[in-house]
Amino acid sequence: MRNQPTISYIFIFICMLLASMQSFAQNAIESVRVWPSPESTRIVFDMSDKPDYSYFVLKNPLRLVIDLENTKQQKDFPSVPDEHRVVNKVRHSKPKNSNSARIVVELSRSATPKIFALAPTGPYKNRLVVDLYGKQMSVYDDTKTATPRKTLAQDRDIVIAIDAGHGGEDPGSIGPSGTYEKLVTIQIAKRLARLVDSQPGMSAKLIRTGDYYLKLNTRTARARERKADFFVSIHADAFTSPQPRGASVWVLSLRRANSEIGKWLEDKEKHSQLLGGAADLIKDTANEKYLAKALLDMSMEHSMKTGFQVAEEVVKELKKVAKMHKSRPQAANFGVLKSPDIPSILVETGFISNPQEEKLLMSPHYQERLARAIFSSIKGYYEKNPPDNSLFARMQSNKPVTHKVKSGESLSVLASRYGITVSELKKANNLKNNTLFIGQVLTIPKA
Structure with missing residues (x-):
C-alpha cells in the first residue's frame, strides 16, 4: 500500500508529459502556393491540421503578419514572381512563443486582407487562405490582355466577355487522369477570344487571363465595367460515374432572374450602373422603386431572350462537333448568369469525368472546334441582330x-x-x- 502514492505520481507525470507533447506544435505547414491575379494575390498554406490563426497589419513598410498557434515554424517559402502586384515577399519571422509560427507577407502597396480556413476537400487537406486585394486599382488594370474598345459613337465593336470557369485554388472538376477543369476552360476561352478578336467589328475580353481565382460577382462586374454586349462562361461538366458524356448550354432560370431583380432594387447604387442616365431621371421621385423595377424587368427580359436565342444557335453548332448531353438549352440557377443588363450563357463543353471526353477536351484540335462552334453562333446572332452604332449594324445597312x-x-x-x-x-x-x-x-x- 505504501507504493500507491508513487504509482499515482508516475501516472500523473506521464499524463502531463503526453498532454504537453500533444500541445507542442501539433500542426505544420506542408506547402505554400501563391496565385497571382490582376487586382489581387492569393496565398494558400496547406496545413496538416485545422489552423488556429490570428493576424495584424503593420506600416512603414507595409506588412501582413500571421501567427499560427501550435504550428512548427516554416523556414523556406516560395519566391514571389514579378507578375504579382500586391505581394513582394513571403517570409518567416521570430514567433511570439516557442509553440507557434509567425509569417510575414511584405506588401508592395496598401491592400485589404481577407483570411479564412478551408476544410479538406477533393485533393486538398486543411488550408489557410490569404486573399490580398489591392486598393484603388481597377479590375481592368491588365494592359497586356485588355482589348481597347472603340471610343467613336459609330462603328463600335461588339464586346464579348469570355469567362474561363474556376482557376487558381479552385481547380473545378478533375478528370480520371488528373486533368483540371480550370486548365481546359482557359485554353478554350483563349481560342475563342482569338477568333472574336480576328473578326472586324468584334472584340473579346477574357475575364480570367491566368491561373487565379475570381469570385462570381467579380466575373460579372468585370464584364459590366468593360460594357460587354454578351457574356459566355466556359465550363466542363462532371459526374460521380464515368458514363455520362456530352456538351450542354445553359441560360438563367426565371426564378433566379426574379431573385436578382429584387436584389438590384434594394441596392440603389446599382441602379446607376444598370440604368445609366435613366437612373438620374427617376431619382428622388415617389415612384423611383416602381420605375426602376419596370426598367429592370425590361432589361432582364431582353437579356434572357437574347441569351436563349444565342444558346439555341450554340446548341445547333455544337451538334456538328460534339455529342450533346442536352439537345436544347437548359435553365439553371448559375451565379455567373445573373446580370440583368448582359445577355449570358454557360457552355458545358463535355464531361471531364468521362475518360474519352477528358482526352478530347485536352486535344488542341478539339478545343479549336469547340471554340469555332461557339464563335460562329455568337457572330451569326449579331449579324442578324446588330446593336445600334456597331460596325455590324452599318455593314448590315449597306448589305x-x-x-x-x-x-x-x-x-x-x-x-x-x-x-x-x-x-x-x-x-x-x-x-x-x-x-x-x-x-x-x-x-x-x-x-
Whole structure:
C-alpha cells in the first residue's frame, strides 16, 4: 500500500508529459502556393491540421503578419514572381512563443486582407487562405490582355466577355487522369477570344487571363465595367460515374432572374450602373422603386431572350462537333448568369469525368472546334441582330437585300411589298421582261 502514492505520481507525470507533447506544435505547414491575379494575390498554406490563426497589419513598410498557434515554424517559402502586384515577399519571422509560427507577407502597396480556413476537400487537406486585394486599382488594370474598345459613337465593336470557369485554388472538376477543369476552360476561352478578336467589328475580353481565382460577382462586374454586349462562361461538366458524356448550354432560370431583380432594387447604387442616365431621371421621385423595377424587368427580359436565342444557335453548332448531353438549352440557377443588363450563357463543353471526353477536351484540335462552334453562333446572332452604332449594324445597312421568288409572286407584288417601283426592281436585276422563275434570287434596291 505504501507504493500507491508513487504509482499515482508516475501516472500523473506521464499524463502531463503526453498532454504537453500533444500541445507542442501539433500542426505544420506542408506547402505554400501563391496565385497571382490582376487586382489581387492569393496565398494558400496547406496545413496538416485545422489552423488556429490570428493576424495584424503593420506600416512603414507595409506588412501582413500571421501567427499560427501550435504550428512548427516554416523556414523556406516560395519566391514571389514579378507578375504579382500586391505581394513582394513571403517570409518567416521570430514567433511570439516557442509553440507557434509567425509569417510575414511584405506588401508592395496598401491592400485589404481577407483570411479564412478551408476544410479538406477533393485533393486538398486543411488550408489557410490569404486573399490580398489591392486598393484603388481597377479590375481592368491588365494592359497586356485588355482589348481597347472603340471610343467613336459609330462603328463600335461588339464586346464579348469570355469567362474561363474556376482557376487558381479552385481547380473545378478533375478528370480520371488528373486533368483540371480550370486548365481546359482557359485554353478554350483563349481560342475563342482569338477568333472574336480576328473578326472586324468584334472584340473579346477574357475575364480570367491566368491561373487565379475570381469570385462570381467579380466575373460579372468585370464584364459590366468593360460594357460587354454578351457574356459566355466556359465550363466542363462532371459526374460521380464515368458514363455520362456530352456538351450542354445553359441560360438563367426565371426564378433566379426574379431573385436578382429584387436584389438590384434594394441596392440603389446599382441602379446607376444598370440604368445609366435613366437612373438620374427617376431619382428622388415617389415612384423611383416602381420605375426602376419596370426598367429592370425590361432589361432582364431582353437579356434572357437574347441569351436563349444565342444558346439555341450554340446548341445547333455544337451538334456538328460534339455529342450533346442536352439537345436544347437548359435553365439553371448559375451565379455567373445573373446580370440583368448582359445577355449570358454557360457552355458545358463535355464531361471531364468521362475518360474519352477528358482526352478530347485536352486535344488542341478539339478545343479549336469547340471554340469555332461557339464563335460562329455568337457572330451569326449579331449579324442578324446588330446593336445600334456597331460596325455590324452599318455593314448590315449597306448589305443588299435579296429575295428568293416563290410560287404566285410577280414583279408588281414584290415591288409593292418592298416599297419600290417595278422599273427599279427590273433595273437592279437587269431584267428585260416581267417574267420571273420560282427559285430565282432577286436583289432588292433600297426604297
